[in-house]
Amino acid sequence: MKPVNEALAKSFGLNAEEYAKVLTIMGRTPSFTELGIFSVMWSEHCSYKSSRVWLKTLPTKAPWVIHGPGENAGVIDIGEGLAAIFKMESHNHPSFIEPYQGAATGVGGILRDVFTMGARPIANLNALRFGDPKLPVTKRVVDGVVRGIGGYGNCVGVPTVGGEVNFHPAYNGNPLVNAMTVGIAAQDKIFLSAAAGIGNPVVYVGSKTGRDGIHGATMASTEFDANSAEKRPTVQVGDPFTEKLLIEACLELMQTDAIVAIQDMGAAGLTSSSVEMAGKGGVGIELNLDTVPQRETGMSAYEMMLSESQERMLLVLKPERSEMARAIIEKWDLDYAIIGKITDTGRIVITHKGVVEADIELAPLSDEAPLYHRPYASAAKPAPLGETHDPVGFEAALLKLMACPDIASRRWIFDQYDSTVGGQTVKRPAQADAAIVRLDGTNRALAITTDCTPRYCAADAQAGGAQAVAEAWRNITATGALPLAVTDNMNFGNPEKPEIMGQFVDAIKGMAAACTALDFPVVSGNVSLYNETEGKGILPTPAIGAVGVIEDASLATGLAIAPGQQLILIGDTKGALGQSLWLREILGREDGAPPEVNLLNERENGDFVREHILSGAVQACHDLSDGGLAIALVEMALAGATGLTLHPSPEHIPAHAYWFGEDQARYILAVANPTPILTAAHAAGIPARHIGHTGGNSLTLTGVNPISLATLRDAHEGFFPNWFA
Amino acid sequence: MLATGILIFPGINRERDMAMAVEQSFGKAPRMIWHKETDLTGLDLIIIPGGFSFGDYLRCGAMAAHSPVMQGVKAHAARGGYVLGVCNGFQILTEAGLLPGALLRNAGLRFLSMDTMLRVERNDTIFTAHYQKGQVFRAPLAHGDGNYTADPATLDRLEGEGLVAFRYADENRNGSARAIAGIYSPNHRILGLMPHPEDLVDPLMGGSDGKPLFDSLAAA
Numbered sequence: 018m019k020p021v022n023e024a025l026a027k028s029f030g031l032n033a034e035e036y037a038k039v040l041t042i043m044g045r046t047p048s049f050t051e052l053g054i055f056s057v058m059w060s061e062h063c064s065y066k067s068s069r070v071w072l073k074t075l076p077t078k079a080p081w082v083i084h085g086p087g088e089n090a091g092v093i094d095i096g097e098g099l100a101a102i103f104k105m106e107s108h109n110h111p112s113f114i115e116p117y118q119g120a121a122t123g124v125g126g127i128l129r130d131v132f133t134m135g136a137r138p139i140a141n142l143n144a145l146r147f148g149d150p151k152l153p154v155t156k157r158v159v160d161g162v163v164r165g166i167g168g169y170g171n172c173v174g175v176p177t178v179g180g181e182v183n184f185h186p187a188y189n190g191n192p193l194v195n196a197m198t199v200g201i202a203a204q205d206k207i208f209l210s211a212a213a214g215i216g217n218p219v220v221y222v223g224s225k226t227g228r229d230g231i232h233g234a235t236m237a238s239t240e241f242d243a244n245s246a247e248k249r250p251t252v253q254v255g256d257p258f259t260e261k262l263l264i265e266a267c268l269e270l271m272q273t274d275a276i277v278a279i280q281d282m283g284a285a286g287l288t289s290s291s292v293e294m295a296g297k298g299g300v301g302i303e304l305n306l307d308t309v310p311q312r313e314t315g316m317s318a319y320e321m322m323l324s325e326s327q328e329r330m331l332l333v334l335k336p337e338r339s340e341m342a343r344a345i346i347e348k349w350d351l352d353y354a355i356i357g358k359i360t361d362t363g364r365i366v367i368t369h370k371g372v373v374e375a376d377i378e379l380a381p382l383s384d385e386a387p388l389y390h391r392p393y394a395s396a397a398k399p400a401p402l403g404e405t406h407d408p409v410g411f412e413a414a415l416l417k418l419m420a421c422p423d424i425a426s427r428r429w430i431f432d433q434y435d436s437t438v439g440g441q442t443v444k445r446p447a448q449a450d451a452a453i454v455r456l457d458g459t460n461r462a463l464a465i466t467t468d469c470t471p472r473y474c475a476a477d478a479q480a481g482g483a484q485a486v487a488e489a490w491r492n493i494t495a496t497g498a499l500p501l502a503v504t505d506n507m508n509f510g511n512p513e514k515p516e517i518m519g520q521f522v523d524a525i526k527g528m529a530a531a532c533t534a535l536d537f538p539v540v541s542g543n544v545s546l547y548n549e550t551e552g553k554g555i556l557p558t559p560a561i562g563a564v565g566v567i568e569d570a571s572l573a574t575g576l577a578i579a580p581g582q583q584l585i586l587i588g589d590t591k592g593a594l595g596q597s598l599w600l601r602e603i604l605g606r607e608d609g610a611p612p613e614v615n616l617l618n619e620r621e622n623g624d625f626v627r628e629h630i631l632s633g634a635v636q637a638c639h640d641l642s643d644g645g646l647a648i649a650l651v652e653m654a655l656a657g658a659t660g661l662t663l664h665p666s667p668e669h670i671p672a673h674a675y676w677f678g679e680d681q682a683r684y685i686l687a688v689a690n691p692t693p694i695l696t697a698a699h700a701a702g703i704p705a706r707h708i709g710h711t712g713g714n715s716l717t718l719t720g721v722n723p724i725s726l727a728t729l730r731d732a733h734e735g736f737f738p739n740w741f742a
Numbered sequence: 743m744l745a746t747g748i749l750i751f752p753g754i755n756r757e758r759d760m761a762m763a764v765e766q767s768f769g770k771a772p773r774m775i776w777h778k779e780t781d782l783t784g785l786d787l788i789i790i791p792g793g794f795s796f797g798d799y800l801r802c803g804a805m806a807a808h809s810p811v812m813q814g815v816k817a818h819a820a821r822g823g824y825v826l827g828v829c830n831g832f833q834i835l836t837e838a839g840l841l842p843g844a845l846l847r848n849a850g851l852r853f854l855s856m857d858t859m860l861r862v863e864r865n866d867t868i869f870t871a872h873y874q875k876g877q878v879f880r881a882p883l884a885h886g887d888g889n890y891t892a893d894p895a896t897l898d899r900l901e902g903e904g905l906v907a908f909r910y911a912d913e914n915r916n917g918s919a920r921a922i923a924g925i926y927s928p929n930h931r932i933l934g935l936m937p938h939p940e941d942l943v944d945p946l947m948g949g950s951d952g953k954p955l956f957d958s959l960a961a962a
Contacts, residue, residue, distance in 0.1 A: 258794060349752065431855070445948070
């Protein structure tokens with residue numbers, strides 16, 4: 018074993034200053050295992066040392082928030098005594114190194130964060146960002162990630178109901194895999210991680226520990242270089258079958274009163290779970306590693322403490338219930354081992370083969386964890402886009418945009434994910450702006466979405482951060498549900514570069530403003546930094562996952578139009594083409610300012626739309642986002658296999674800016690009778706405009722040859738199947 | 743009313759969907775049966791639901807087929823009891839030798855999750871009385887290994903003896919021989935099929951095309 022010194026600390030990811038702090042806390046040179054524990058607990062991934070000061074500025078409170086950030090996942094009140102428990106988490110670095118297992122274990126990890134709190138998982142979503150589709154590596158990564166998500170999610174029997182996908186060369190070496198799980202629990206049966214009860218047994222449940230994933234958290238806290246493939250051994254291997262057993266076993270055990278505290282072993286495995294549980298409870302913990310179930314022989318204390326073997330949980334039980342608990346766990350063919358006990362020492366003490374391998378005071382391990390106020394520099398606001406001219410016309414632009422990788426149908430992806438298991442999926446992928454999943458035994462449903470527009474964030478991180486929150490809020494609103502809370506997954510480059518830190522800070526500011534204006538608190542989240550390869554960072558990507566509730570699931574509204582409906586556009590259209598997909602796909606430009614996010618308009622327009630959906634007056638609804646009005650209309654037409662006839666664009670806006678501009682706070686409503694809604698909108702000061710009607714088999718617009726639905730469908734559905742043909 | 747039980751193997755994941763569909767039509771919750779039970783007397787109908795029993799790690803359904811509870815299922819079948827196997831349940835029935843043939847990897851080598859259309863080949867069985875013969879109905883697919891195969895003589899026999907229960911009526915996505923989606927035992931008391939009628943029994947979830955199957959059983 019190598020000598021413990023500053024050089025070893027550096028190889029573990031601790032800088033000289035951090036290592037000096039370790040020496041001060043320990044009052045001696047730490048053991049190899051102790052250094053390993055410090056290095057993972059103080060890694061960016063576990064300590065949030067670069068982001069913490071800014072995350073604290075996000076609004077996290079509302080009357081319906083039961084547990085905000087700080088627990089394994091956020092918990093909100095969704096009525097009828099039920100709680101929704103949810104979080105989104107990244108598995109970016111592993112997914113590039115080994116796409117299938119990286120994505121699969123991402124799903125597994127986020128599931129555990131949710132069921133560890135007592136919730137049965139009812140929905141998975143995933144927000145994915147990939148590199149240039151022209152590169153062979155992108156195809157390999159997409160294929161592996163999609164198979165990995167499906168392979169894990171399908172097997173555990175949790176429906177994968179939604180998500181999003183973007184492509185951009187900035188993700189060539191750093192794809193993003195952000196997985197979100199939503200679960201349901203009774204509000205009086207929520208389990209937390211703070212250990213308590215001196216002498217209580219510490220119990221290990223789940224898979225055996227192997228050498229996989231050692232130092233995964235540290236790997237996730239550094240940039241990639243040309244040798245990243247050598248990091249493959251740091252990627253974990255998932256076993257969804259064991260996860261399924263673990264879900265059922267834990268939920269069964271949670272029906273008893275045996276559990277004092279519970280936490281999954283995620284990043285940094287046994288180290289972070291034991292340190293965090295004892296730390297939160299203000300107690301000490303003693304572990305005897307001889308008793309840890311092991312898959313391999315000859316593992317050292319260091320390897321066991323840092324292993325990220327999957328599908329493992331750490332529990333503190335009431336001693337008199339431990340045999341009953343053992344019976345339940347072993348019924349599910351899982352390992353059950355008492356590996357230690359809670360103490361009153363305030364220290365973590367690890368013994369292995371009779372030797373004390375680590376003895377660390379817990380308070381300074383967390384309280385004195387590095388906390389950086391990193392220097393940051395905001396980028397200059399981009400100049401507004403000047404006038405643009407349309408070189409191709411409506412039809413060519415529409416067909417090109419419908420077929421482009423960022424808008425093309427995601428059917429090829431979601432057709433590989435089981436979206437119906439559970440029997441509660443009211444709106445499946447692409448049927449509505451948010452997935453709708455009913456709560457068993459009630460008429461209620463959750464509306465769930467993930468959103469972010471990274472190209473907006475790259476141009477103006479503050480506007481982009483606000484837009485991501487606003488779009489998530491809008492997508493939930495467009496189904497008729499009331500948006501309740503947010504989980505954020507902050508994906509950025511190297512925070513030690515002031516311009517990257519500036520993106521992070523600005524995105525947080527934008528998100529905070531939007532969350533406040535929309536009563537949409539952040540209840541959980543995850544930060545993934547150092548998404549850089551050879552010095553090049555990703556687009557700033559603050560992915561937002563969000564949950565809303567609709568009291569009567571039968572009122573949940575989808576995209577599909579039917580013949581004989583009138584189309585109303587809600588919200589103001591200025592023709593914002595800065596950073597739009599039209600600009601990129603038609604003119605080959607990625608410039609200008611992103612669309613303005615007016616939070617007051619968002620709120621007013623959205624509240625108006627939701628009120629009318631819940632009154633039963635709206636047959637279909639779709640928010641406007643990538644590609645603007647024309648794209649949204651065609652998506653509604655294809656979803657309903659119904660054509661539409663559109664009024665010409667108004668004179669004060671160039672036609673291409675009207676049809677493809679990405680102005681925010683807008684929705685299309687399909688209604689039987691437009692007059693009452695137009696009248697109500699006028700009275701409320703909400704911009705509303707009758708833009709056409711539905712019927713037939715084509716898109717009809719004065720001055721343009723009718724475009725058949727078949728042509729539009731071929732364009733829209735072609736990209737993924739052709740790519741993977 | 744048929745006394746009904748649903749088997750639970752480790753890794754099965756559609757047992758709650760199945761129980762809801764049964765309860766909706768039967769007005770009574772089925773008995774949930776752990777895979778280590780062996781005494782299934784008193785039951786009229788045993789349902790093996792979908793999922794990934796034992797992770798499907800050896801071969802889909804292979805390990806479940808050798809579970810203790812399957813001795814009880816075989817005895818039940820020998821007594822002329824009714825058995826319904828859906829998806830992994832169908833795979834388990836073929837692995838247990840209660841239905842002929844096998845389910846291979848889907849032709850396209852990818853998991854398939856979408857609705858398919860099924861044609862009812864006969865409506866004079868206990869499972870299909872509430873459908874019309876030749877009726878086409880919608881059912882969700884959700885499987886990686888649904889490519890039904892058997893030797894030509896067996897396929898000829900299944901078709902010749904009226905043992906094909908359902909065929910894919912729109913697109914044979916998984917590549918099944920002769921577009922077979924479900925088959926009966928010779929006495930028509932055992933049915934195995936790949937798609938999931940139990941996930942389409944409520945208009946709120948997009949339709950109730952699968953409900954007649956459960957209504958048929960409820961009326962038996």
